[in-house]
Amino acid sequence: MAEVIDIDQEYENGDKDSDDSEPSNKKPRITKKRVDQRYKTEWERESDFNEWLRKGTVQTGQNSGYLAHCLYCKKDFVCKKGKHDAKRHKQTKAHEENKKAWITSSSKTMPLSLHFSGDSKIERVATVEAKLVTFLVEHDLPYSLSEDLLKLVKSMPGPDLLSQTTLGRTKATNIARQALAPHFHEKLLESLKTNLFSIVIEETTDSSVAKQLAVCVSFCDKAMNVQVDLLALVECSDGSVSGLFNQLVKVRDDVKKAGVPL
Ligand SMILES: [Zn+2]
Numbered sequence: 001m002a003e004v005i006d007i008d009q010e011y012e013n014g015d016k017d018s019d020d021s022e023p024s025n026k027k028p029r030i031t032k033k034r035v036d037q038r039y040k041t042e043w044e045r046e047s048d049f050n051e052w053l054r055k056g057t058v059q060t061g062q063n064s065g066y067l068a069h070c071l072y073c074k075k076d077f078v079c080k081k082g083k084h085d086a087k088r089h090k091q092t093k094a095h096e097e098n099k100k101a102w103i104t105s106s107s108k109t110m111p112l113s114l115h116f117s118g119d120s121k122i123e124r125v126a127t128v129e130a131k132l133v134t135f136l137v138e139h140d141l142p143y144s145l146s147e148d149l150l151k152l153v154k155s156m157p158g159p160d161l162l163s164q165t166t167l168g169r170t171k172a173t174n175i176a177r178q179a180l181a182p183h184f185h186e187k188l189l190e191s192l193k194t195n196l197f198s199i200v201i202e203e204t205t206d207s208s209v210a211k212q213l214a215v216c217v218s219f220c221d222k223a224m225n226v227q228v229d230l231l232a233l234v235e236c237s238d239g240s241v242s243g244l245f246n247q248l249v250k251v252r253d254d255v256k257k258a259g260v261p262l
Contacts, residue, residue: 037082072098
């Protein structure tokens with residue numbers, strides 16, 4: 001169980017109201033009874049708190065509902081005076097030191113439950129983020145893919161269309177081979193009709209030990225970006241110079257037929 005700090009105890013020295021030390025022979029003043037403030041997840045959206053403040057981890061006992069959790073100090077604290085208490089916690093020496101330690105520590109671990117604040121919208125966003133990261137980890141994909149993956153997800157149509165979409169392994173292969181490949185090949189040939197290009201060849205052996213000749217083209221497009229694209233990948237049983245040459249001539253003839261000036 002996380003340790004609970006009583007914020008008033010933390011301020012025992014030097015943070016009391018000056019009235020407390022005045023003589024007691026003064027007229028008693030009528031003081032308003034303060035209503036305790038329950039923890040509100042909306043505080044977490046404020047720039048003062050979003051990096052470190054979360055709902056208290058201890059949810060039982062007399063302070064349940066009045067506890068906030070500090071990610072830097074890894075502790076719950078009572079915040080019955082609401083944001084005022086959170087701000088006071090932020091100003092404590094211990095918090096400042098724990099913050100420095102947190103920033104310099106190599107392992108900024110925090111329990112997954114603390115990513116989920118209880119606010120339904122923040123929680124749903126955190127769930128989406130967690131699902132995307134889980135996908136990357138599960139499929140051994142690089143974290144550098146995360147931004148592109150998110151862009152892809154955002155570009156997707158609504159749940160109506162997605163619920164009707166089916167995509168098994170065979171279908172995905174067929175879409176790549178029979179729809180996407182011809183489409184992009186056609187686009188490449190169009191570019192080659194209007195841009196000067198050079199040819200790069202590379203011989204490779206695939207997993208079934210078949211020799212293949214990759215024919216790539218390199219050109220500068222209209223936006224002055226250098227593009228390198230695969231023009232053809234042909235199987236070639238004869239890996240000799242004349243064998244490679246014959247394959248290359250075949251590729252050249254195909255390109256010529258498609259109307260690319262050579
Ligand atoms: Zn703290």
